[in-house]
Amino acid sequence: MKLTALLEDLEYTCCQGDENAEVTDVVYDSRKVQKGSLFLCIRGAVVDGHTFVPDVVKKGAGVLVVEEKVEAPEHVTVILVKDTRYAMACISAAYFGHPARRLKTIGVTGTKGKTTTTYMVKSILENAGYRVGLIGTIEAIVGDKVIPAVNTTPESYVIQKYFKEMADAGCDCVVMEVSSQALMLHRTAGFEFDFGIFTNIEPDHIGPNEHRDFQHYLECKSMLLRQCKVGIVNRDDKHFEQIIKGHTCALETFGFSEKADLRAEDAKLVSGKGWLGIDYQVRGMMNFQVEIDIPGKFSIYNSLTAIAICRHFKVSEKDIVNALRVAKVKGRIEMIKVSDEFTLMIDYAHNAMALESLLTTLREYHPHRLVCLFGCGGNRSKLRRYEMGETSGRLADLTIITSDNPRYEKPQAIIDDIKVGISKTDGKYIEIADRKEAIAYAIHHGEPGDIIILAGKGHEDYQEIEGKKYPMDERVLIADILAGR
Template sequence: MKLLDLLEQTDYECIQGTMDTEVTAVVYDSRKVMEGSLFICIEGANFDGHCFAAEVVEKGAKVLVVSKAVENLSAQDITVIKVADTRYAMAFISAAWFGHPAEKLKVVGITGTKGKTTTTWLVKDILEEAGFKVGLIGTIETIIGDTHIPAESTTPESYVLQEDFAKMVEAGVEIVVMEVSSQGLKLHRTQGFTFDYGIFTNLEPDHIAPNEHASFEEYMACKGLLFRQCRTGIVNADDTHTEKLLEGYTCELETFGLGEKSMLRAEHLELVHTPGELGVRFHVTGLMDFAVEVPAPGRFSVYNALCAIAICRHFKVELPEIQRALKTAKVKGRIEKVPVSDKFTLLIDYAHNAMALESLLTTLREYQPGRLVCVFGCGGNRSKLRRFEMGEVSGRLADLTVITSDNPRFEEPQDIIEDIKTGIGRTAGRYVEICDRKEAIAWAISSAEEGDLIVLAGKGHEDYQEIKGKKYPMDERQIIRELLDGGLTHI
């Protein structure tokens, strides 16, 4: 492909060489350079592609895209293109390289602190129920036709994203539903195309740390960028941050929520609690008018379902198709029910920080279980404050906490447990500690009492445990099956 064609939507300056160059590959990883490549010098948290300039030229790169001076290239037969931001430029170059595939798709991007994963899956289920061919990109995996690719990040690098779009077009996908992280927006991964629909679920302080966001204000501002990159915005009118987040928006706007000002509203919420099942039913009013039941508990499940309905309305999905899809929808690791007994309920959820755990346990309390039992651990080589906070939340809200291991990484699991116990010690909460997670799950099931609600928190969709730099298989669903097949007794 001609270099000029790749740069058609990019502001640049050619500071060395010729623009009449044929490019054989677009690369941002120096290990993948081949003869005739265009290499984009990306500055990361732990590396700088500019430092590999001489190396990639030796390997055959013919074009470098840079944002600052690179030494020892003046005598080389190489074209150097300077841009203001190489990550930003990469998004547009990648889109051109793959033939602007997003223009052949309807793209739905969902951002927010919570609810992104669940809502993307709900939308996918509803649209597929209506006969659409749908692709998905998110925290759990990327789905292209029958191909499932485990996710490395919530929102892939722009090159990978455009490559996925191109594969979806080839596979006959009509609509792609994707999670859009604040990091993805901050690092320009979603530039180079326009979302047909941009969605905002909610906002709470999160991802404020070195190499993430310097402040809550920055985190919110990055989320808000989506509404300058989409044609239609669909936002939660009930969130207190919505107005601020939308500053500078350029799209048309629609709202959903529980309040009277929302264009699409949920009314008459009713908890559904049958043997082994937790759910909620409500009535949709405003832009649509019908009843819905969702087999997932709590108010946040209402918001997720309502958000999905607001999106699918634009694709003219029939009401019975929406109702059927929502009634049977399940999302791996998001308040996922695992059938074990009609006498008690067992759930798996990804809640892995204090904010998410408090929301989860508060919601489950509303169903008035005989006992609320929380099985969880915390990740190693992460903030100790998270451990104290999660311990305190579980001690305060659960009737019994089973402290166990999560991903200890390079820490000793017992050291992490001691930190969690410090948090629980601030409460009057009862707890037991069982370091081995499989043993902890077995104990929770075998010790269950009638009416119990047991939640295994923290791992969610993850099917591994990370110990000393290695990932070992650990899928809680598989563990439960093996325990039951092995004769584990429960009430």
């Protein structure tokens, strides 16, 4: 492929070499460079790609895309750009033939609700006959292929590669989670989303190598509304005016507010043997009743967001209702039927904010007891342990403290830190370090009307100990416990 074709959407300076050079492939990992490669010098938090120039030139790289002047042999073409991450997005889109133009693209950002919303959208659209690709926190789904995720939003090159595979596999559209990091690092540059969705925003991801403060976090997330044709925003969010500031898209809103274009009204909690849900009326741009087998007010927001998106795909009300009734997301308030007497669920809540939201929601169902089983990850902030301990101690009737991913720490040391937080409350607790034994205790001691939550692991199917990942899926553990294994 000609270099000029790859650079068509970029402002650049050719410092040396031939702009008409033939490029065999596009690479940002120095280990993958071959003869004729275009190598992007990406400046990361730990490693600077510019330092690999001598190495990649020896391997045969024919083109270097850089942010600063570098020394290279005369036969190597050097392209200087303002930002190599932005350049990577544009070059990758061109390299794969601009596959986003062959798909309807849906990007979902927000502090909470991204994962659940994307799966609800996928469920509704597939129920209506569309072929849908997905990119998110849990996995990427490309045609019949499922790829476990490393980041919520992959690097721009990977996104474009997935888009091409989806389009080639006959997908009509793709729904993807868009993290604030992805927007900040231009992973979703190089194309324009057909629909950009903003679910909500709360302080999160603030610290070293993330966002310097909440304002920066909000500004990065709001970039999506300048990278899409239609923006769909939560009207109830207290930061709404800041979120939409400077938007360049057509704007629609959803929420409970009377000002919202698509509204939820008359919400009611519903429950049955071993399950919890919610029922509400859709008003405004559409009018019908919805019932979902996922509890809580945030389930209304997630489903209403999905409806606001799928409305643009001419999906019938019947298809929406049927799809939402069966929509499930692995590890996100995922109910596992173990008894008609009590409800058990798995959720990814792994910080105090998420745990507080979850336990407060479940309290609204007036359980006989609210039982919370969780641990905390090793080699991570001790503050998270104190906060989660205090939150569970305050909101749960019984806390079962166990192990999560201890990594290089001793499980008991992590448990002791969690107990520091619980000690600030009057909450009852027990400690069982082995997670399977802890889950068995929760199931065997479940009382009629209990809601039992297994928090922290969610979709994860492993436990990380001393640098190794061992298979551990809570669904498998539950099945083994019920079978007496």
